[in-house]
Amino acid sequence: MSTSTQAQFKPKTSTGRITDFVDQRVGGSGILREFGRKVFPDHWSFMFGEVALYSFVILLLSGTFLTFFFDPSMAETHYNGSYVPLKGMEMSVAYNSSLNISFDVRGGLFMRQVHHWAALLFVAAVSVHMLRVFFTGAFRKPRELNWVVGGVLLILSMAAGFTGYSLPDDLLSGNGLRIIDGVVMAIPVVGTYISFFLFGGEFPGTAIIGRLYMMHIMLVPAMILLMVAIHLFMVVVHKHTQYPGPGRNDRNVVGYPLGPVYAAKAGGFFFIVFGVVAIMAAFFTINPIWNYGPYDPSPVSAGTQPDWYIGWVDGALRLMPGWLLGLPMEWHIPLPWGVNSLSLNVLIPALIPAGLVFTLLFTYPWIERWVTRDDREHHVLDRPRNAPTRTAIGVAGFIFYCVMWAAASSDLIATHFQVSLNDVTYWLRALFFIGPILGFIITKRVALALQRKDREIALHGRETGRIVRLPHGEFQEMHAQLDDYKRYKLVGFESPVPEEGIPNENGIVTKTEKRRAALSSFFFEDRVAPATPSELAAGHAHHEAVEAGEETKQVSSY
Amino acid sequence: MGNHSDGSPTSSDAVAKAGHEEVDKFQDPGLPPHRLRLADTDPKAAKRSERQVAILFGISIVGTLLFLFAYFGIRLDQTIATLRLQNTFLGLGVAFAMLGIGTGIVHWARALMPDHEVSEERHELRSEEDRVAAVKIVDDIIEETGIKRRPLIRNTLIGAMALAPLPAIAIFRDLGPLPGDSLHHTLWKEGERLARDPDGTPIKATDVTIGSAFHVIPESLNSLTTGKLNEKAKSVVLLMRLNPEDLHPSKGREDWSYNGIVAYSKICTHVGCPVALYEQQTHHLLCPCHQSTFDLTEECKVIFGPAVRPLPQLPITVDSEGYLVAQSDFHEPVGPSFWERS
Numbered sequence: 072m073s074t075s076t077q078a079q080f081k082p083k084t085s086t087g088r089i090t091d092f093v094d095q096r097v098g099g100s101g102i103l104r105e106f107g108r109k110v111f112p113d114h115w116s117f118m119f120g121e122v123a124l125y126s127f128v129i130l131l132l133s134g135t136f137l138t139f140f141f142d143p144s145m146a147e148t149h150y151n152g153s154y155v156p157l158k159g160m161e162m163s164v165a166y167n168s169s170l171n172i173s174f175d176v177r178g179g180l181f182m183r184q185v186h187h188w189a190a191l192l193f194v195a196a197v198s199v200h201m202l203r204v205f206f207t208g209a210f211r212k213p214r215e216l217n218w219v220v221g222g223v224l225l226i227l228s229m230a231a232g233f234t235g236y237s238l239p240d241d242l243l244s245g246n247g248l249r250i251i252d253g254v255v256m257a258i259p260v261v262g263t264y265i266s267f268f269l270f271g272g273e274f275p276g277t278a279i280i281g282r283l284y285m286m287h288i289m290l291v292p293a294m295i296l297l298m299v300a301i302h303l304f305m306v307v308v309h310k311h312t313q314y315p316g317p318g319r320n321d322r323n324v325v326g327y328p329l330g331p332v333y334a335a336k337a338g339g340f341f342f343i344v345f346g347v348v349a350i351m352a353a354f355f356t357i358n359p360i361w362n363y364g365p366y367d368p369s370p371v372s373a374g375t376q377p378d379w380y381i382g383w384v385d386g387a388l389r390l391m392p393g394w395l396l397g398l399p400m401e402w403h404i405p406l407p408w409g410v411n412s413l414s415l416n417v418l419i420p421a422l423i424p425a426g427l428v429f430t431l432l433f434t435y436p437w438i439e440r441w442v443t444r445d446d447r448e449h450h451v452l453d454r455p456r457n458a459p460t461r462t463a464i465g466v467a468g469f470i471f472y473c474v475m476w477a478a479a480s481s482d483l484i485a486t487h488f489q490v491s492l493n494d495v496t497y498w499l500r501a502l503f504f505i506g507p508i509l510g511f512i513i514t515k516r517v518a519l520a521l522q523r524k525d526r527e528i529a530l531h532g533r534e535t536g537r538i539v540r541l542p543h544g545e546f547q548e549m550h551a552q553l554d555d556y557k558r559y560k561l562v563g564f565e566s567p568v569p570e571e572g573i574p575n576e577n578g579i580v581t582k583t584e585k586r587r588a589a590l591s592s593f594f595f596e597d598r599v600a601p602a603t604p605s606e607l608a609a610g611h612a613h614h615e616a617v618e619a620g621e622e623t624k625q626v627s628s629y
Numbered sequence: 630m631g632n633h634s635d636g637s638p639t640s641s642d643a644v645a646k647a648g649h650e651e652v653d654k655f656q657d658p659g660l661p662p663h664r665l666r667l668a669d670t671d672p673k674a675a676k677r678s679e680r681q682v683a684i685l686f687g688i689s690i691v692g693t694l695l696f697l698f699a700y701f702g703i704r705l706d707q708t709i710a711t712l713r714l715q716n717t718f719l720g721l722g723v724a725f726a727m728l729g730i731g732t733g734i735v736h737w738a739r740a741l742m743p744d745h746e747v748s749e750e751r752h753e754l755r756s757e758e759d760r761v762a763a764v765k766i767v768d769d770i771i772e773e774t775g776i777k778r779r780p781l782i783r784n785t786l787i788g789a790m791a792l793a794p795l796p797a798i799a800i801f802r803d804l805g806p807l808p809g810d811s812l813h814h815t816l817w818k819e820g821e822r823l824a825r826d827p828d829g830t831p832i833k834a835t836d837v838t839i840g841s842a843f844h845v846i847p848e849s850l851n852s853l854t855t856g857k858l859n860e861k862a863k864s865v866v867l868l869m870r871l872n873p874e875d876l877h878p879s880k881g882r883e884d885w886s887y888n889g890i891v892a893y894s895k896i897c898t899h900v901g902c903p904v905a906l907y908e909q910q911t912h913h914l915l916c917p918c919h920q921s922t923f924d925l926t927e928e929c930k931v932i933f934g935p936a937v938r939p940l941p942q943l944p945i946t947v948d949s950e951g952y953l954v955a956q957s958d959f960h961e962p963v964g965p966s967f968w969e970r971s
Contacts, residue, residue, distance in 0.1 A: 370844075
């Protein structure tokens with residue numbers, strides 16, 4: 072019976088015939104019906120994830136090109152390429168082939184620069200995308216697991232960046248590896264062994280570039296690809312979040328259909344990202360390895376900087392004092408078989424800040440869920456101001472990160488602004504502790520102030536700049552009321568109130584419950600409730616009856 | 630759900646919250662009315678947009694041609710200037726080719742494709758019924774395995790699974806040799822001449838004037854055929870000459886210097902960067918990686934930064950020909966700390 076219906080249906084257009092051909096053989100109509108017109112909300116801040124995805128595609132394309140010419144061997148050779156200043160110099164085959172890519176393969180330098188810029192952009196886009204997701208509360212149910220996948224992707228992107236950064240075997244990246252070796256050796260008990268296994272013996276050895284190469288071109292990208300697939304699959308399952316506004320709620324999704332508008336915009340955006348990366352590669356030199364020379368354990372250039380995404384860990388290493396209040400941060404522990412060394416001056420900065428950031432990052436959705444006791448699905452995002460405490464926590468974390476990041480450039484800050492290097496370090500050490508706290512307080516106040524401003528505008532309209540003189544001589548500025556749509560954007564949010572601890576079935580408020588209550592008041596103690604229709608009505612009545620001065624008082628007394 | 634929260638208007642527990650607030654809450658006015666674009670009403674504007682899109686695609690074609698011209702037309706001649714020129718035009722070509730297509734498509738989508746925002750219902754991710762069924766299936770499966778009723782099976786399985794990955798760890802043993810005492814020794818030995826880095830010419834004590842600094846390697850380093858970098862990474866030394874009265878050698882180290890000439894390991898005791906910066910006036914050594922600062926007059930004691938231990942000193946003297954030589958190897962391992970280092 073079905074064959075007869077198929078035989079009867081004849082598509083009229085040529086694309087229709089192709090669609091029908093494929094559909095009859097692999098049955099794509101279900102997928103097409105599901106996705107062809109799937110609705111995607113649109114907002115500029117949703118682009119960061121797209122930038123990350125597209126720069127990853129660019130990385131795969133440019134990276135594949137580079138593998139055709141790169142040789143990861145650490146065997147010694149003498150340079151005989153086109154770059155005159157290095158002619159005849161002893162160097163590794165890896166560095167030699169990186170130079171050849173730059174100077175003797177046409178377009179090779181361009182591809183190297185595309186690859187490096189795209190890598191920097193990739194990690195940046197992943198990071199900014201995560202900030203966007205955090206500050207808008209997009210990690211809430213049902214998207215907690217996708218937030219975790221995103222966090223894993225952030226770590227993988229940093230791993231991909233670092234393994235690639237070391238490959239050219241130039242002086243700069245070699246010193247980076249030296250630092251890694253120093254950190255690895257600080258690991259208690261097994262550190263020395265891990266270092267020897269990693270480098271195939273003593274540093275630098277002749278194995279590390281080949282091993283990093285394998286991880287860089289196979290293991291890490293394969294894991295990224297897998298995570299990206301899971302990430303996108305979950306985006307489809309959940310459907311995209313949307314910003315709050317008239318007509319948008321947790322039960323619908325408002326936006327453009329995938330075909331044609333959204334697909335065109337997103338597809339076109341890939342070419343734009345590629346174009347921008349190409350402009351950067353054309354005009355801005357990145358990692359001029361020929362200036363650094365081959366790796367040699369003796370020289371080092373002043374003002375060395377890691378790639379930006381490693382900066383925060385390097386900065387933490389710089390901030391940690393070796394001696395604290397006259398006490399050494401390296402401990403010599405007497406054990407039955409001898410004395411062993413514990414390098415807290417390396418271990419603490421290498422592990423604690425990054426451990427703290429990633430632990431909080433991975434657990435935050437569950438922390439907030441536990442505090443708010445909120446088990447609902449959220450598809451409408453929060454404007455950051457409408458979740459003041461969360462926004463303040465995010466900013467505190469961001470500042471914590473940025474202080475360490477700035478510390479990685481402490482020497483450049485000192486030379487650039489002609490200040491003492493030691494002072495820069497002292498200030499950054501203080502900011503490491505004070506910065507996040509100040510950031511938290513200020514951000515929370517700013518968010519609450521913005522909420523009050525929203526309230527004011529929702530209730531009294533926006534200032535028009537038109538001054539009117541009243542019959543009794545008073546001057547007053549006229550306010551223009553918002554239309555319903557604009558007002559709803561300002562009032563359509565939830566403002567939870569702090570919760571008391573709830574007794575269990577025995578009538579006892581447990582310790583956990585008390586802790587939850589304490590955190591709840593930490594989160595929601597300071598709140599600004601959305602404006603209500605009755606307040607608006609009262610405000611209108613005031614307008615007619617009461618003088619403007621009193622009205623202002625009434626608002627500010629809220 | 631929340632039998633304990635019944636009647637509590639402050640509970641955030643889902644819908645129950647609403648209460649009186651539901652009444653006094655702005656109602657969603659729905660999607661704002663759709664506004665037509667100029668191109669929707671004015672055929673001339675639509676035509677104009679169409680031309681703009683075509684021009685952008687045209688720019689892309691020009692960009693591709695520009696790339697091909699730069700690739701085949703510009704001959705590399707071993708100068709950086711030509712390389713930069715080619716790189717710039719290759720990049721510009723790709724940039725125009727890509728941006729032309731990208732901006733063209735986006736402009737097309739924004740100006741000419743329908744811009745009605747549509748609203749689609751979300752379906753519940755999983756209905757209560759499905760969830761109950763899923764949990765039951767998992768419970769049934771576990772029940773049928775009997776793993777809960779048979780702890781012997783469970784425990785031996787856990788034991789077997791815990792041990793099974795061990796070969797996967799052990800098999801990596803041959804990634805490298807064991808450290809042994811290799812970190813405790815360098816190329817320096819009694820009578821080993823101090824030589825300039827990198828050319829390896831030995832240094833006479835008379836060459837070293839007050840205030841000067843030398844980057845030093847063991848003379849025998851350059852004749853090594855294998856593992857040169859490994860040895861160099863441990864044995865590089867900084868040689869400086871100060872006024873002898875500026876040095877304050879501790880007991881037992883009085884004869885480690887010669888005429889105010891001192892030699893210290895160049896490898897930072899923090900994480901191993903070369904401590905390459907010598908501040909002549911203050912007699913400080915600074916590591917450019919993490920700014921550990923060592924005071925040369927106090928046997929390279931750490932005075933700032935993340936390092937803890939002073940740089941190891943190499944005891945030196947002169948040989949019969951007046952060349953600086955080592956008295957022995959370093960008396961402690963150089964470079965970053967490690968667990969076995971006492």
